[in-house]
Structure formats: C-alpha cells, structure tokens
Amino acid sequence: MIPYENLKLSNQEFFNEYKVQFEEFISSGQYILGTKVEKFEEEFAKYNGNSHCVGVASGLDALTLSLMALELEEGSEVLVPSNTYIATILSIRNQNLVPVLIEPDLSTYQIDPTKIEERITKKTKAIIIVHLYGHACDMNPILSLCKKYDLKLIEDTAQAHGTKYNNQKAGSFGDMGAFSFYPTKNLGALGDAGAITLNNINYCNKIKALRNYGSHKKYYNDFTGVNSRLDPLQAIFLSIKLKKLDQIIDHKRNLATIYNKNLNSDFIRLEEDPKYHHSYHIYPIRHEKRDQLKEYLEKNGVKTEIHYPLAPHRQKCMQGILEGEYPIADKIHSTILSLPISYCHTETDIEEVVKIINKF
Template identity: 55%
Template structure:
C-alpha cells in the first residue's frame, strides 16, 4: 500500500523556502565563490547569535563536528569519554576515531537521555570528558552533569544533532558545554539540502583551532599549522541554512503543537516522551514505546502511515563495535527493541496526526 502520510517529506517540508533557495542559488552561481566565503561567515555569525554565543564554526557534517570538538581538546590517546549507551552510533564513532575509549552509561528510561545519577560510578582516572546527547529533541538534565564536570574538572561536549532550539530551564542546548556539535542533515529541525554541521565553542583559542582543523590545519593558504581535515561547510548549504534559521522557532512550534496532540489524545497503552516544565522538547523525533513495536509498525504501514525506528540496534550490539558485544546494557536494549518514531514534521498537518492517533487507538 502506498503511504498516504509519509514519515517525512523533505520536498513538502522545504516547499515554503523554494523561492528564496532559487534566488540564493542564482546569486551563488553569479558570485563564483564556492568554499569558505561570505555565506559561511554570515551563517556562522547568525547561528552563534541565535545561541547568544560568540563562536560558531561551520563544518561538513555532524560527525565531523564531534570529531573536531574532541580533536580540539587534544586528549591523550586511550583517554576515556563517557557517552550514553543508547545514542546514535555517530557519537561513539567520533570518540573511536580520535583514538579514545567510549565508556557507556545507561539512560534514564523516562527521558532516554544520560542518567546523571549513574555517571560518577563510570568515572576513572582516565576519564577526560562527558559527551551528552540531547536525544530526540530533549535536553539532558544538565545541572547535575555540570556539577560533576566542575567537581572532577572534565570537559563537556554536547551532541546537539537532534536538539536545535531545545532548552533546559530556559537555556538553549549547545550553550552548556565546552563544545557543542550540530548536524544539519536534511531531516533535522534546522536541515540543509545535504550534509552540513557546526561547532559552537566558548573561547577564541578553540575557535581558531577549529577553523584550522576543518581546513587542512591551515590558517593561511598552503601554510599548515596542524594535522587537519577537509571538513568545510560549503557556501551553498550555508546560504540555505541562513534562509531557514529565522524560521527555526516556527518549525519547532509547529512540531511541538503536533506532539501535543499525541500527548493529549493517544491512549496510555503507548509510552510517550516525558513532559517536564524544565525542558522545552522540540520533537526532532516523536517516539512511542510498546512491546509490540514491530507489529504496530506493520499495522501502520498497512494503513498508509510511514514510521521509522530510532534506532533498531543498540550501539553495543552493532557489528562495528564487536568489542562491546558481550557487555550488558539492559535499558538501552529495551529502548531499542520497543521504540517507534511517529510522523511529526513541519510538513505534517494536525489532520495527519489525528489520523495516526485514531489508527493507533484502534489498535490498542
């Protein structure tokens, strides 16, 4: 059966911006400057300003944003970085690619985010940083995590790939840590039309290092100060992001409204995201949990509704992380085996969501 309500439609999502995109693209072609030009500089300035921060560096994608953040810290090889056990694998790959050791800590089963109460037991003499992941669009509980990083003098890195505009106690995701890594993959709340990413940092020295690391370790053309990367946000993606950035709050508001329908009308048979006044959840993903997840996914598909699973395999069970396959993270395993992501996009209407709710309530 063809889908009447797809999980996501990027074509529909980006339709309101098409005229501006085309104008920007024509200007881009006419200008003839394709890499690290004015469009990148403008987006970096505006993205930093949105977060009330001074420094943002555009990079090629969200994974590179994490890698370059860790590289900027210059940790000794073999140092340990605490990461949640149920994150997307990119968070872990960044740690491994910097020749560091990821140490998994289980999440809070209610929020799916790193459980602050479990962090200190995982800290050793080799621990150098905590990488929090604001999963699905909800910030981690940052106050106790900040207490730990200050007490033990650990670096704090935020994976904000899914949390553009989310807040904890009124403070934006990406403003708590030494570094904050963002992805602008097309499905994100602030999505490009291809891969793109950025890092927010706190100090001018880190800002200058990041700018060099993304560009072959070079501050001046053909003069290489560092062993760097080719990880540059290109001009055309920066220009598209600059168009969409002023609409980010509107996009988030729409998704929050759709999520509110799920919260209000969906039967309690389905475990929904926790709601707490300290957190502004921006619902990059609206997930439910149910022991019959796979049957529900098939049922919705048979009725024309697209869904996704974020994510079907827990990180410690991935073939790429075979060294961790024998480790036991029961909460992570439970989440990954029961979670289902429902339509909740800027491209969806309230009528779409009400139809999904009716189908789910009929199943229950």
C-alpha cells in the same frame, strides 16, 4: 499514506528564496568558505546564545573536530550514553579514545546523571552528552560532575536545534555543541552540513584551522587537520531556514500536543516537564509489541521509523570494543517507535495517526 517525512514538502515554503540566492551564489565566484559561511556562523551563534560558531561538513565531523581540538591523550576515556546514534561513538573511536557507556533514564531517554559518577576513572577526560530526539539532558547534575572531575563537555546537539533546558539553548552549556544539519533535522540543509557552537576563542580558531587542513594561513599548516568546511551553498540555505526555525519547532510542538493529549495510555510517551523545551526532532513512543505495531500502522497508511533498531554495543563494528550489559538501552531499542512529526504534517494528519494507532 501519511509519510514519516516528505523533505520536498517540508522545504517547499523556502524554494523561492533558495532559488534567488542560488542564482546569486553561482554568479558570485565564491565557492569555498567566504562571507556566506561567516554570515551563517554569526547568525547561528547568536541564535544559540554562543559567542562563536564554526561551520563544518557534517554532524559527525562536528563531533570529531571538537574532540581533535581538545587534544586528549590517546586511550583517554570518554563517557557517552549507551542509547546514542552510532556517530557519537564513531567520533570517539576516530580519535583513538575509549568510549565508556552510561545507561539512559528510561523516563526521558537521556543520559542518567545518577549513573555517571560510578563510571569515572583516572582516565576519564571528557563526556559527550546527547540531547536525543530533541529532548534536553538534565544539565545541572552533569555540569556539577564536570566541574568536580574536571571533565571536558561536548554536547551532541545533532538532534537538538532550539532545544532548551531552563530556558537556555542546548549546545551552549559545554565546551562545544556539535550540530548536524542533515536534511531531516529541524534545521536541515539540502545536503550534508554541520557546525560547532562554542564560547572559547582559542578552540574556535583551532577548529577553523582543523577543518581546513590544519591551516590558518594558506599553505602553512600548524595542525594535521582535515577538509571539513561548511559548503557556502548549504550555509545560504541554512541562513534562509534559520529565520523560520522557531516557527518550525512551534509547529512540531503543536503536533506533539495532539499526540500527548489523545494517545492511549498503552503507548508509553515522554512526560512534558516545564524545565525542558522539547524541540521534537522525533516523537518517540514505546510499546512491547513494537514490530507488530509498526506493521499495523504501515498496513493502515502510516509510515513510522525506528530510532534505532540496534543499540551501539550490539553493532557488528563494536564487538570487542563496547563490552558489558546495557539492559536499558536494549529495552529502548526493542520497544521504541517514531511517529510522524514533521513540518510537512498538518494537525489533520496527526489526528488521523492518533485515530488509527488507538485502534491497535
């Protein structure tokens, strides 16, 4: 069986270093925030081309705290792609803001910049773009619109560590980049973790307080914050893995090339465009008979995933909240399938997947 992912195998290369630093951690006596968190924040800001980074407890919290820092008036509209993962929409709802869905471009699965302007109203105050699957959004037209309409820009970079657009890293374009280090991500922790990358020192200081009950100084609270601090143990693991992140991405890009060169044209896939440096968090294809294809692959020893089976506006919890028709999101959600592409896979694994899928 070729697994979709094997987290133990994908992390095995790092086990020895993890163990050594875990020993140091338990004898350090520093179990909340501290130097290990600061070290990772510095390293990740540098990696991403940002001046600051704030470690938080998860990707959802990274989005929520970014919105909290912007202090948008209750009821303000926030634009967001209709095919994103539900967490992006939850962060908007968490702040009593109104999510306004924008359909994606079917050739990239990213928010379609030509469909943004028609959805902007007087109440629109921000946009959360999502670099979905590790493919960047088309940033130039988005940045122009943000400037024209004075919109705050949050990048949901939960799936886009190391992703680039015109050679600039995702998460360094907007007011904030919100990262998740959920274990399956290209830079995955051994538990929940997240971070916000940014260039504005005021937002940075504010988010540092917000993640710590709204407090800069112990027992003095300036904001009504939350407890969402990056766990120093996860920061230690992340610092170790960050040194190899480009190697992990190169490995996945190499596996993607095997798919790109050899998959039959029946399977719709993304065209490679040199403007985008895809980090291949996910390798999505589309097929009209997706469910049958998934079953066929499973029977023949290949595990796949669906990201995602149901569009946000179809979710039970979003009835009465996300109204309207989103046919492109529906089309993507009913035809998309994620093929194995992980640090644990070898070229031989992917060649085997290609051989099997091409016989469907």
